[in-house]
Protein backbone atom coordinates (compact mmCIF):
# COMPACT_ATOMS: atom_id res chain seq x y z
CA UNK A 1 0.00 0.00 0.00
CA UNK A 2 1.09 3.54 -0.70
CA UNK A 3 2.09 5.70 2.25
CA UNK A 4 -0.42 8.36 3.27
CA UNK A 5 0.72 11.96 3.66
CA UNK A 6 -1.72 14.39 5.28
CA UNK A 7 -1.46 18.16 4.91
CA UNK A 8 -2.78 19.84 8.04
CA UNK A 9 -2.79 23.41 9.30
CA UNK A 10 -5.12 26.22 10.24
CA UNK A 11 -7.40 27.68 7.55
CA UNK A 12 -5.95 29.82 4.77
CA UNK A 13 -2.29 28.77 5.01
CA UNK A 14 -2.43 27.29 1.49
CA UNK A 15 -3.10 23.58 2.09
CA UNK A 16 -5.37 23.21 -0.95
CA UNK A 17 -3.01 25.24 -3.14
CA UNK A 18 -0.15 22.93 -2.15
CA UNK A 19 -2.31 19.84 -2.64
CA UNK A 20 -3.26 20.92 -6.17
CA UNK A 21 0.34 21.71 -7.00
CA UNK A 22 1.62 18.33 -5.80
CA UNK A 23 -1.18 16.37 -7.42
CA UNK A 24 -0.74 18.31 -10.63
CA UNK A 25 -4.41 19.01 -11.06
CA UNK A 26 -6.85 21.50 -9.76
CA UNK A 27 -8.82 19.15 -7.52
CA UNK A 28 -9.16 20.90 -4.21
CA UNK A 29 -10.88 24.25 -4.34
CA UNK A 30 -8.76 27.21 -3.29
CA UNK A 31 -10.80 30.00 -1.79
CA UNK A 32 -10.01 33.30 -0.23
CA UNK A 33 -12.55 32.46 2.46
CA UNK A 34 -10.60 30.64 5.19
CA UNK A 35 -11.37 26.98 5.67
CA UNK A 36 -13.21 26.23 2.48
CA UNK A 37 -12.50 22.91 0.81
CA UNK A 38 -15.56 21.55 -0.94
CA UNK A 39 -14.13 19.13 -3.44
CA UNK A 40 -12.16 15.89 -3.42
CA UNK A 41 -9.43 15.85 -0.84
CA UNK A 42 -7.57 12.60 -1.50
CA UNK A 43 -5.38 11.96 -4.53
CA UNK A 44 -2.30 10.09 -5.66
CA UNK A 45 0.95 11.99 -5.97
CA UNK A 46 4.37 10.94 -7.24
CA UNK A 47 7.94 12.21 -6.97
CA UNK A 48 11.03 10.52 -8.41
CA UNK A 49 9.03 7.33 -8.94
CA UNK A 50 7.87 7.25 -5.32
CA UNK A 51 4.11 7.13 -5.09
CA UNK A 52 2.11 8.33 -2.12
CA UNK A 53 -1.45 9.24 -1.26
CA UNK A 54 -1.97 12.86 -0.36
CA UNK A 55 -4.81 14.11 1.86
CA UNK A 56 -5.91 17.73 1.95
CA UNK A 57 -7.81 18.86 5.04
CA UNK A 58 -10.00 21.87 5.36
CA UNK A 59 -13.63 21.71 6.06
CA UNK A 60 -17.16 21.78 4.90
CA UNK A 61 -18.30 25.34 4.58
CA UNK A 62 -18.78 26.53 8.15
CA UNK A 63 -21.76 28.48 9.44
CA UNK A 64 -20.07 30.39 12.17
CA UNK A 65 -16.55 31.42 12.90
CA UNK A 66 -16.33 28.92 15.75
CA UNK A 67 -17.31 26.09 13.43
CA UNK A 68 -14.22 26.77 11.32
CA UNK A 69 -11.97 25.78 14.16
CA UNK A 70 -14.16 22.82 15.11
CA UNK A 71 -14.13 21.52 11.53
CA UNK A 72 -10.41 22.05 11.27
CA UNK A 73 -9.91 20.05 14.42
CA UNK A 74 -12.15 17.16 13.38
CA UNK A 75 -10.71 16.92 9.88
CA UNK A 76 -7.16 17.20 11.11
CA UNK A 77 -7.70 14.48 13.74
CA UNK A 78 -9.08 12.07 11.13
CA UNK A 79 -6.31 12.82 8.66
CA UNK A 80 -3.60 12.54 11.30
CA UNK A 81 -4.97 9.16 12.38
CA UNK A 82 -4.82 7.86 8.81
CA UNK A 83 -1.46 9.31 7.91
CA UNK A 84 2.02 7.80 7.88
CA UNK A 85 3.51 11.27 7.62
CA UNK A 86 2.05 14.67 8.54
CA UNK A 87 2.86 17.92 6.75
CA UNK A 88 2.16 20.79 9.12
CA UNK A 89 1.66 23.82 6.90
CA UNK A 90 1.95 27.37 8.26
CA UNK A 91 1.89 30.85 6.72
CA UNK A 92 5.24 32.61 6.53
CA UNK A 93 3.59 35.92 5.70
CA UNK A 94 1.28 35.98 8.70
CA UNK A 95 3.76 34.43 11.09
CA UNK A 96 3.10 32.02 13.94
CA UNK A 97 -0.39 32.10 15.45
CA UNK A 98 -2.19 30.48 18.39
CA UNK A 99 -4.01 28.21 15.92
CA UNK A 100 -0.68 26.97 14.54
CA UNK A 101 0.33 26.02 18.06
CA UNK A 102 -3.00 24.30 18.60
CA UNK A 103 -2.50 22.16 15.48
CA UNK A 104 1.09 21.42 16.49
CA UNK A 105 -0.10 20.23 19.91
CA UNK A 106 -2.73 18.05 18.26
CA UNK A 107 -0.05 16.43 16.09
CA UNK A 108 2.30 15.91 19.03
CA UNK A 109 -0.29 13.76 20.80
CA UNK A 110 -0.29 11.29 17.91
CA UNK A 111 3.44 10.60 17.93
CA UNK A 112 3.80 10.59 14.14
CA UNK A 113 6.53 11.82 11.85
CA UNK A 114 6.04 15.50 10.86
CA UNK A 115 7.44 17.86 8.26
CA UNK A 116 6.99 21.56 9.06
CA UNK A 117 6.55 23.59 5.87
CA UNK A 118 6.34 27.38 5.88
CA UNK A 119 4.26 28.44 2.89
CA UNK A 120 3.92 31.79 1.08
CA UNK A 121 7.67 32.39 1.14
CA UNK A 122 7.36 33.82 -2.37
CA UNK A 123 10.68 35.64 -2.35
CA UNK A 124 14.08 35.51 -0.68
CA UNK A 125 13.28 38.59 1.39
CA UNK A 126 10.70 36.50 3.29
CA UNK A 127 13.08 33.67 4.15
CA UNK A 128 13.90 35.06 7.61
CA UNK A 129 10.23 34.66 8.50
CA UNK A 130 10.68 30.89 8.86
CA UNK A 131 12.76 31.01 12.05
CA UNK A 132 9.97 31.89 14.48
CA UNK A 133 8.31 28.58 13.61
CA UNK A 134 11.06 26.70 15.46
CA UNK A 135 8.96 27.74 18.48
CA UNK A 136 6.28 25.23 17.48
CA UNK A 137 8.66 22.51 18.65
CA UNK A 138 7.97 20.44 15.54
CA UNK A 139 11.43 20.58 14.02
CA UNK A 140 13.19 22.43 11.24
CA UNK A 141 10.90 24.71 9.19
CA UNK A 142 11.18 24.29 5.42
CA UNK A 143 10.40 27.35 3.28
CA UNK A 144 8.08 26.83 0.31
CA UNK A 145 5.79 28.78 -1.94
CA UNK A 146 2.96 26.59 -3.19
CA UNK A 147 1.77 29.36 -5.48
CA UNK A 148 5.15 30.18 -7.00
CA UNK A 149 6.37 26.58 -6.90
CA UNK A 150 9.41 27.45 -4.80
CA UNK A 151 11.18 24.96 -2.51
CA UNK A 152 8.92 22.13 -3.60
CA UNK A 153 11.76 19.89 -4.87
CA UNK A 154 13.48 19.87 -1.47
CA UNK A 155 10.12 19.49 0.22
CA UNK A 156 9.19 16.45 -1.91
CA UNK A 157 12.65 14.94 -1.34
CA UNK A 158 12.00 15.24 2.38
CA UNK A 159 8.62 13.52 2.01
CA UNK A 160 9.96 10.54 0.13
CA UNK A 161 12.91 10.25 2.53
CA UNK A 162 10.52 9.95 5.45
CA UNK A 163 7.87 7.55 4.15
Ligand code: GDP
Nearest residue numbers: 011012013014015016017030031120145146147
Ligand atom coordinates in the same frame (compact mmCIF):
# COMPACT_ATOMS: atom_id res chain seq x y z
P1 GDP B 1 -6.25 26.46 2.85
O1 GDP B 1 -7.41 27.05 3.57
O2 GDP B 1 -5.13 26.16 3.82
O3 GDP B 1 -6.60 25.28 1.98
O4 GDP B 1 -5.66 27.60 1.88
P2 GDP B 1 -5.89 27.82 0.31
O5 GDP B 1 -5.08 26.87 -0.50
O6 GDP B 1 -7.36 27.87 0.02
O7 GDP B 1 -5.22 29.25 0.11
C1 GDP B 1 -5.62 30.36 0.88
C2 GDP B 1 -5.11 31.64 0.23
O8 GDP B 1 -3.69 31.67 0.26
C3 GDP B 1 -5.53 31.76 -1.24
O9 GDP B 1 -5.84 33.11 -1.49
C4 GDP B 1 -4.25 31.33 -1.97
O10 GDP B 1 -4.16 31.89 -3.26
C5 GDP B 1 -3.17 31.87 -1.05
N1 GDP B 1 -1.88 31.16 -1.19
C6 GDP B 1 -1.67 29.82 -1.21
N2 GDP B 1 -0.36 29.54 -1.39
C7 GDP B 1 0.28 30.73 -1.48
C8 GDP B 1 1.66 31.10 -1.67
O11 GDP B 1 2.58 30.29 -1.83
N3 GDP B 1 1.93 32.44 -1.67
C9 GDP B 1 0.95 33.38 -1.52
N4 GDP B 1 1.32 34.67 -1.54
N5 GDP B 1 -0.35 33.07 -1.36
C10 GDP B 1 -0.68 31.76 -1.34
Ligand code: MG
Nearest residue numbers: 016036037058
Ligand atom coordinates in the same frame (compact mmCIF):
# COMPACT_ATOMS: atom_id res chain seq x y z
MG1 MG C 1 -8.35 24.27 1.72
